[in-house]
Amino acid sequence: MNEIRTFGVLGAGQMGGGIAHVAAQAGFQVLIADVALARAEKAKAEIDKRLGKAVEKGKLTADERTAIVGRITPVEGIPGLAPSDFVVEAVNEDESLKKQIFRQFDEICRPEVILATNTSSIPITRIGAVTRRPTQVIGMHFMNPVPVMKLVEIIRGLATSDETYATTQALCARMEKTTVVSRDISGFIVNRILMPMINEAAYALYEGIGTAADIDAGMKLGTNQPMGPLELADFIGLDTCLAIMEVLHTGLGDAKYRPCPLLRQHVDAGWLGRKSGRGFHRYDTPAKG
Ligand code: CAA
Numbered sequence: 001m002n003e004i005r006t007f008g009v010l011g012a013g014q015m016g017g018g019i020a021h022v023a024a025q026a027g028f029q030v031l032i033a034d035v036a037l038a039r040a041e042k043a044k045a046e047i048d049k050r051l052g053k054a055v056e057k058g059k060l061t062a063d064e065r066t067a068i069v070g071r072i073t074p075v076e077g078i079p080g081l082a083p084s085d086f087v088v089e090a091v092n093e094d095e096s097l098k099k100q101i102f103r104q105f106d107e108i109c110r111p112e113v114i115l116a117t118n119t120s121s122i123p124i125t126r127i128g129a130v131t132r133r134p135t136q137v138i139g140m141h142f143m144n145p146v147p148v149m150k151l152v153e154i155i156r157g158l159a160t161s162d163e164t165y166a167t168t169q170a171l172c173a174r175m176e177k178t179t180v181v182s183r184d185i186s187g188f189i190v191n192r193i194l195m196p197m198i199n200e201a202a203y204a205l206y207e208g209i210g211t212a213a214d215i216d217a218g219m220k221l222g223t224n225q226p227m228g229p230l231e232l233a234d235f236i237g238l239d240t241c242l243a244i245m246e247v248l249h250t251g252l253g254d255a256k257y258r259p260c261p262l263l264r265q266h267v268d269a270g271w272l273g274r275k276s277g278r279g280f281h282r283y284d285t286p287a288k289g
Contacts, residue, residue: 008084012043016090018146040074090118093243106131116140121247124157134159186251201229202260230280234273
């Protein structure tokens, strides 16, 4: 395995920004890109702000904050990631977009570089197949918020090599993440189980079984979860939840994964959750990043 010093991240939203944060904290030089340089710069500013709060709480020194932020370099688009020793893609859950990105990664990254995707449900085998290096394509699924959640779900495509898996596993350990390994079947482990629960909560609301507040309180207090399922859906983004349910429905072909019409309607209305100020619940101010 070649030494990994420079970690490339494509996508500067809440997942990409979180991945850049933990990679820089683990000591990697991080390159972060999005469609526009300004978005990558904004993600860096948000990481700096978050680290500032950690300094205020006494969890980090001011020097550590400066060093971590200093390791993050916003770059212009996919070509800016060319010097990376390892890249991870964290863009929208859109298969054709991901395939297009992996074709470009394959062109610009050195042949030995591993290409990882943070996809939460799309099969890695299909993404790897569009490259000339499917043995070096792997799923590296972080959870939101990335700096807080301990898990990374690793998904091996049919062609992913043992060496690629071992390198990815070692990177996760360096980022102090615990890993689980999933077979490459739509939804993997976490979303195969989580999304049908969220979808069922949407059906419970749709059928008038309870109010959004009661459904969430019931699950939060009754099953000891940190957030109720509708609140969690708003936190993840209802567009992402719908996209994952579509992947489960088409990928597994079972009617039990049919997306709830109310979930679809919220997405149609632009009520995407916290990020847009309204989802199953209302929020005073849309979340940043
Ligand atoms: N980024 C970085 N740190 C964050 C953060 C963020 N976006 N949000 C909260 N934190 C940190 C806070 O700074 C705080 O840190 P300290 O303990 O060091 O002070 C800590 O998290 C707790 O935060 P709060 O006290 O503000 O709030 P909380 O106790 O209510 O916890 C939560 C917030 C961690 C988000 C908690 O509600 C939770 O665990 N929710 C469930 C999250 C979850 O299930 N995520 C997985 C979603 S599924 C997924 O990601 C996969 C997919 O493909 C869809």
